[in-house]
Structures are given as C-alpha cells and as structure tokens.
Amino acid sequence: MFGIKNTKKVNVICDEVKVTELLTRGVENVYPKLDFLKGRLMSGERLTLYLGIDPTGPTLHLGHGILIKKLKEFQDLGHEIILLIGDFTGMIGDPTDKSATRKKLTREQVLENAKEYVKQASVFLNFKGENPALVKYNSEWLGKMSFGDVLELSSLVTVDQMLKRDMFDNRVKEGKPIYLHEFMYPLMQGYDCVAMNVDGEIGGNDQTFNMLVGRDFLKILKNKEKFVLTGKLLTDSAGKKMGKTEGNMVSLDQDAGEMFGKIMSWADGLIIPAFELCTYLKMEEIQEMDKKLKEGASDGINEGINPRNPRDFKFKLATEIVKIYHGEAKAKEAGEDFEKTFKKGGVPEDIMEVNFAKDTRLGEILLAEGLVKSKSEFARLVDEGAVSAVGKEAIKTHDFKISESAVWKIGKRRFIKINIKG
RNA sequence: GCGUAGGUGGCAGAGCGGUCAAUUGCAAUAGACUGUAAAUCUAUCGCCCCAUGGGCUACGGGGGUUCAAAUCCCUCCCUACGCACCA
Numbered sequence: 260m261f262g263i264k265n266t267k268k269v270n271v272i273c274d275e276v277k278v279t280e281l282l283t284r285g286v287e288n289v290y291p292k293l294d295f296l297k298g299r300l301m302s303g304e305r306l307t308l309y310l311g312i313d314p315t316g317p318t319l320h321l322g323h324g325i326l327i328k329k330l331k332e333f334q335d336l337g338h339e340i341i342l343l344i345g346d347f348t349g350m351i352g353d354p355t356d357k358s359a360t361r362k363k364l365t366r367e368q369v370l371e372n373a374k375e376y377v378k379q380a381s382v383f384l385n386f387k388g389e390n391p392a393l394v395k396y397n398s399e400w401l402g403k404m405s406f407g408d409v410l411e412l413s414s415l416v417t418v419d420q421m422l423k424r425d426m427f428d429n430r431v432k433e434g435k436p437i438y439l440h441e442f443m444y445p446l447m448q449g450y451d452c453v454a455m456n457v458d459g460e461i462g463g464n465d466q467t468f469n470m471l472v473g474r475d476f477l478k479i480l481k482n483k484e485k486f487v488l489t490g491k492l493l494t495d496s497a498g499k500k501m502g503k504t505e506g507n508m509v510s511l512d513q514d515a516g517e518m519f520g521k522i523m524s525w526a527d528g529l530i531i532p533a534f535e536l537c538t539y540l541k542m543e544e545i546q547e548m549d550k551k552l553k554e555g556a557s558d559g560i561n562e563g564i565n566p567r568n569p570r571d572f573k574f575k576l577a578t579e580i581v582k583i584y585h586g587e588a589k590a591k592e593a594g595e596d597f598e599k600t601f602k603k604g605g606v607p608e609d610i611m612e613v614n615f616a617k618d619t620r621l622g623e624i625l626l627a628e629g630l631v632k633s634k635s636e637f638a639r640l641v642d643e644g645a646v647s648a649v650g651k652e653a654i655k656t657h658d659f660k661i662s663e664s665a666v667w668k669i670g671k672r673r674f675i676k677i678n679i680k681g
Numbered sequence: 682g683c684g685u686a687g688g689u690g691g692c693a694g695a696g697c698g699g700u701c702a703a704u705u706g707c708a709a710u711a712g713a714c715u716g717u718a719a720a721u722c723u724a725u726c727g728c729c730c731c732a733u734g735g736g737c738u739a740c741g742g743g744g745g746u747u748c749a750a751a752u753c754c755c756u757c758c759c760u761a762c763g764c765a766c767c768a
Contacts, residue, residue, distance in 0.1 A: 435760085435761085436759095436760060436761075520718065521718085523717060523718065524717075524718040524719075525717095525718095525719085526719055526720090527717090527719065527720095528719095568716050568717095569716070569717085569719090570716035570717050570719095571716080573716090573717070573719095574716095574717090597717095601717075601718070633727085633728060633729085634728085634729070634730090635726095635727080635728065635729075636710085636725095636726085639710085639711080639724095639725060639726080640710080640711065640725095642711095642724095642725085643710090643711045643712060643724070643725070644711080644712065645710085645711050645712075657732095658731090669711095670710070670711060670712095671711085671718070672718070
C-alpha cells in the first residue's frame with residue numbers, strides 16, 4: 260500500500276502570498292527553521308505531510324479543527340496530506356491521563372471513531388478528487404514491530420532526553436509516577452513518520468516533543484530532513500488552555516446552538532486568537548478588530564454604550580465558527596436563538612419535549628429526563644429559585660405537581676417542555 | 682527484597698477515636714449584577730424520605746478492637762523516596 264507513489268500529476272501552487280499565510284497564521288514554530296520550509300514550498304516540489312490524531316474519544320474538538328484547517332491549506336496548495344489515526348496508541352491507552360483506568364479501545368471502537376473523524380474532518384479536507392487526503396492507521400506498522408525493532412528504536416533516544424520533556428519533568432517534580440511504557444509513546448509517534456516516509460508533520464505545540472523525536476528518527480534512519488510545523492494552541496491572554504479539561508472546548512459534533520453558546524462563554528482575551536486560528540477572516544480584518552477592541556477597552560468611560568463592545572466581536576466570532584461547521588443558515592439561527600435565550604431571557608427553539616400525566620411530580624420528571632442529577636439537587640434548585648415555568652414565578656415546593664402543559668426552565672440553560680398527556 | 686513516608690469527596694489537600702457527610706482551595710451548579718454562560722458578590726455542592734427532623738452509603742480492599750473508627754490493630758493491594766540487587 261505504501262511505496263506506490265502517486266503517479267498522477269498534481270499541480271503545486273507556489274504563490275508567495277499564500278505560502279506566507281500558510282507559514283505564519285496560527286503557527287507557533289517551524290522546525291528546523293521557517294526559511295527551510297518556505298524554500299521547499301516555493302520550489303514546486305510536492306510534499307507529503309501528515310497530522311496525527313489519537314482516537315481517544317468519539318469526536319474531534321475545535322483544537323483538532325484548527326490543525327485540520329492548517330492541513331487543508333497544504334492540500335489547497337497541492338501537497339499530499341495524510342490524516343493519521345493513532346489507533347495503535349488508542350488501543351493501548353493514553354498515559355498522559357493520570358486518572359489511569361482509561362478504557363482501552365477495541366478495534367471496532369477505533370474504526371467507529373475514525374469514521375466520525377473523517378466525517379468531521381471533511382468540513383475542511385477533501386477526501387476525493389485529484390488530490391485526496393489519505394487516511395492511515397498507525398497500527399499498520401506499529402502493530403507489526405517486534406521487540407527487537409522496538410529496542411533498536413529506543414537506542415536512539417536517551418533517558419535524559421525523555422526526562423527533559425515537560426510532562427515528565429513536572430511529574431518527577433510532583434513526585435508522581437512515570438511508567439516505563441509512557442516512554443514508548445514518543446517513540447511510537449516518532450516512528451510514524453519513518454513508516455510513512457513523509458516530508459513533514461504538523462501538530463499542536465503540545466506535541467512538539469513527539470514530533471521532534473520523529474524528526475530525529477527520520478534523519479538517522481532515512482537521512483531525511485523532516486519539517487515540523489507546530490500550531491498555536493487556543494489560549495487566552497493568561498495562557499489558559501482551551502482544552503477538554505477546561506470544559507469549554509467545543510466538540511465538532513455539537514449542534515450549532517451548543518457550539519455557539521460555548522464560544523460565547525469564552526473569555527474576552529480569546530476573541531482575537533480564535534479569529535486567527537479558527538476562522539477564514541482575513542488577517543487585516545482581524546487586526547482591525549483587535550485595534551478596535553483595545554481602543555474600546557481604554558475608553559471605559561463610555562460605560563455600557565461602548566460601540567466596540569467585546570460581546571459583539573465574540574458574537575461575530577461564534578457566528579463565523581459555527582458557519583464553518585454547520586453552514587450559514589444554522590449559524591444565523593443559532594445566533595438569533597442565543598440572543599433570544601440569554602439576552603432577553605427567552606426560550607431557545609429546539610428544546611426537549613416530553614409527555615407526562617397530570618399531577619406528576621416535577622422533580623421526578625426532571626430526574627427521569629436527566630435534567631437534574633438527583634432529587635436532592637432538584638430540592639436545592641427549587642430553594643434557590645432556579646425552577647420556573649417560563650413567564651411565571653419560581654416554584655417553592657419540592658413536591659410541586661404539574662397541572663398544565665408548560666415550558667420549564669431550570670437555571671439559565673436547562674429547558675424542557677412538558678405536555679400533559681391524555 | 683529491606684526501610685521510611687503516604688493512599689480521604691471531580692481534583693488538590695486538612696483531619697488522626699466521638700461534636701465528620703468530613704476544614705480549606707480549585708472546579709461545578711444556582712441567585713444577584715453585567716455586553717456575555719466573563720469578572721465580582723452570595724449561596725449550594727453524597728443519596729433518599731410524609732423533612733427546622735430522620736435513614737442509608739462513603740475516607741485504597743478485606744478483617745478485627747471499641748458503646749463509638751477516616752482516625753487504633755492485622756492483612757492485602759498501590760505510590761513516592763532511600764538502601765540493597767542488577768543484563
């Protein structure tokens with residue numbers, strides 16, 4: 260399957276403006292150095308590069324989206340791109356997760372996830388046509404390696420080099436355990452690029468270490484100068500990562516409304532970086548907004564009537580991002596919904612609808628529908644005045660029974676329409 | 682293998698026989714406020730009940746001592762550190 264070099268002629272575009280944009284926008288670093296890669300991109304040579312994704316969950320998130328978008332830029336220029344599914348790694352389980360007992364994925368789950376990934380990635384990438392993006396699985400080669408092969412690979416890296424890595428370094432400092440097999444992950448990831456014999460790799464800057472291990476391998480084993488392009492991570496000014504752990508990371512399979520809401524909850528400092536990383540807006544336009552935002556921040560005297568309200572920029576950001584994943588119409592709708600729900604205290608469009616008999620206890624309904632975790636939680640919410648039928652006073656009794664069809668609101672974000680049955 | 686220090690709620694980390702469903706911080710949820718689901722302030726934050734009260738389940742696993750254990754004892758498992766061993 261490998262070895263068959265694409266024989267079709269694909270036109271490689273060497274437009275300087277495009278290449279520069281490719282190399283700067285949302286890019287943290289380029290190894291060995293920027294000019295090296297620029298030179299190759301301008302040479303007309305068709306490069307092969309890849310982005311590796313570990314199938315740890317069923318969906319990709321916005322962070323992946325950013326990198327896939329970058330990959331697309333390479334594809335658009337005519338280069339051969341590979342979406343590598345790290346199924347081998349996934350099947351073994353990720354060591355970075357100290358909460359240990361992560362379930363090991365079965366072959367079926369991995370393939371299932373991968374299918375979703377391709378679907379979600381096809382928002383950006385073209386998997387068909389003249390220059391299709393390829394999908395590969397690293398179990399294809401990693402699964403076949405013998406202990407001897409592994410030893411040979413490990414002899415290329417020293418323990419000190421491994422320990423230099425932040426992730427390990429921190430754990431040593433914190434007195435947390437490091438298991439030997441965790442050392443193997445960089446090796447496995449590093450070997451991917453050898454197996455695929457690529458020209459380069461892109462990834463988040465948190466993957467820099469692993470990608471550089473691969474760079475070393477390729478140099479030693481194939482005498483090839485692999486380029487590594489690391490993308491900026493989406494962080495706010497304080498450097499806080501928009502990761503899954505932060506709870507505000509957007510999954511690519513989320514519906515438009517949810518996505519929109521999540522983005523609106525981001526801190527202001529994230530607006531400009533997100534425009535750069537996640538949208539197609541021109542850099543000049545983004546810089547213009549940045550300028551306006553900064554001016555706005557300094558003339559806070561205009562309390563509240565500030566024409567450069569960050570909220571409006573964030574609204575635009577949310578619209579732009581949702582547009583990419585769900586299309587223009589849905590994005591617009593989500594925006595209107597958001598306005599209605601949160602600004603004016605209304606009700607969103609698509610809400611859960613259920614049927615129950617008259618005089619059923621509200622608490623039981625909400626528990627059954629999963630809107631509250633327990634009856635105790637329900638009781639607490641009632642005490643806090645968080646439960647009300649839309650347009651009515653909050654209810655006060657824990658054993659409140661429904662008497663008519665109504666839309667119920669629990670807190671600001673949970674809604675349910677309960678119809679009286681029969 | 683020996684020794685030492687540890688394993689507590691989503692995480693971090695107190696408590697070291699009763700007053701502990703467990704201080705505190707973070708996270709989370711709600712209310713107020715706000716341009717926002719930001720910030721801030723306030724409250725809540727195991728589960729269940731005919732509820733200013735009561736019950737159940739929890740402090741690595743199992744067993745024991747006691748009227749009473751997260752707290753004491755035994756045992757097993759796990760982690761860190763030191764020593765020993767080491768192709």
